[in-house]
Amino acid sequence: MSKKRVLLTGAGGGIGRATAKTLAEAGHQIYLVARQQSQFLEDLRLYLIGRNCYLGTRYIDFLDADWSQCVFTDAELDELRFDSLVNNAGLADRVAYSQITEDRWDRVFDINLKAAMFLSQNLIPSFIKHGGGSIVNVASVSGIKGGVFQVHYACAKAALICLSKSLSKIYIGQNVRVNAIAPGLVDTNMIDEEIALSAELGASLLDSLPMKRMATPSEIGHVIEFLISDKSSYISGQVIEVSGGQQ
Numbered sequence: 271m272s273k274k275r276v277l278l279t280g281a282g283g284g285i286g287r288a289t290a291k292t293l294a295e296a297g298h299q300i301y302l303v304a305r306q307q308s309q310f311l312e313d314l315r316l317y318l319i320g321r322n323c324y325l326g327t328r329y330i331d332f333l334d335a336d337w338s339q340c341v342f343t344d345a346e347l348d349e350l351r352f353d354s355l356v357n358n359a360g361l362a363d364r365v366a367y368s369q370i371t372e373d374r375w376d377r378v379f380d381i382n383l384k385a386a387m388f389l390s391q392n393l394i395p396s397f398i399k400h401g402g403g404s405i406v407n408v409a410s411v412s413g414i415k416g417g418v419f420q421v422h423y424a425c426a427k428a429a430l431i432c433l434s435k436s437l438s439k440i441y442i443g444q445n446v447r448v449n450a451i452a453p454g455l456v457d458t459n460m461i462d463e464e465i466a467l468s469a470e471l472g473a474s475l476l477d478s479l480p481m482k483r484m485a486t487p488s489e490i491g492h493v494i495e496f497l498i499s500d501k502s503s504y505i506s507g508q509v510i511e512v513s514g515g516q517q
């Protein structure tokens with residue numbers, strides 16, 4: 271199994287940190303993309319350096335109007351030689367359908383969809399130049415089943431799944447695999463913020479889950495590692511639900 275050189279967005283978040291550690295445990299090397307510096311990110315950076323798995327860090331705010339103009343240059347990509355991309359950055363926004371403004375819609379689409387679209391466009395030519403690659407897009411079960419309180423988020427994740435399938439069709443002949451994963455509820459800050467809105471909501475969310483618990487971030491990270499690695503070499507254009515038996 272070859273070791274991969276992975277660019278990971280949302281690296282300072284719950285799933286991002288767990289994924290980076292899982293990738294490192296499997297011997298892959300990781301380049302971190304984060305919105306901003308944080309203690310979580312610094313701890314992760316030191317962890318990766320300690321395992322000799324650290325490739326670098328870049329700060330990108332996907333809400334900055336011109337971020338897509340300043341991603342990686344050809345010279346940087348030749349040096350970094352990425353062969354994998356995990357589009358994990360995301361923003362949830364629990365709000366009733368009637369309260370979704372154009373601004374909220376745009377923010378959610380910019381972070382959950384546009385970031386993956388233009389980072390993929392930036393990196394894929396370099397994957398092809400160096401023999402191929404793999405992309406994993408972190409979507410959500412709400413992108414498959416719809417969502418009552420986050421219609422814009424569900425739509426963005428559905429589009430992210432469609433982006434994954436479309437890029438797979440375009441690039442599979444050039445040895446670039448593209449897949450999506452669709453987690454259910456995962457125990458991260460994103461869910462803590464939702465549960466903080468109401469204790470009643472938190473209890474009913476947990477009770478609605480078949481396993482009566484959320485996924486741990488590592489349970490998501492392991493599936494991402496599988497899809498990045500050569501263990502999944504014949505899998506592309508798929509969406510894997512990691513949702514503890516939700517139907």
Ligand SMILES: NC(=O)c1ccc[n+]([C@@H]2O[C@H](COP(=O)([O-])OP(=O)(O)OC[C@H]3O[C@@H](n4cnc5c(N)ncnc54)[C@H](OP(=O)(O)O)[C@@H]3O)[C@@H](O)[C@H]2O)c1
Pocket residue numbers: 279280281282283284285286304305306330331332333357358359360361362381408409410411452453454455456457458459460461
């Ligand atoms: N937790 C769940 O139940 C769940 C379920 C299904 C899918 N997901 C998806 O899983 C992915 C990771 O989420 P998580 O649960 O780990 O939540 P999280 O801890 O809130 O992580 C989200 C990450 O996205 C980054 N991000 C947010 N806005 C950004 C921006 N403007 N520019 C660049 N990066 C930005 C955050 O950076 P900062 O830390 O700097 O804000 C953070 O690292 C997301 O795509 C999410 O939609 C999560």
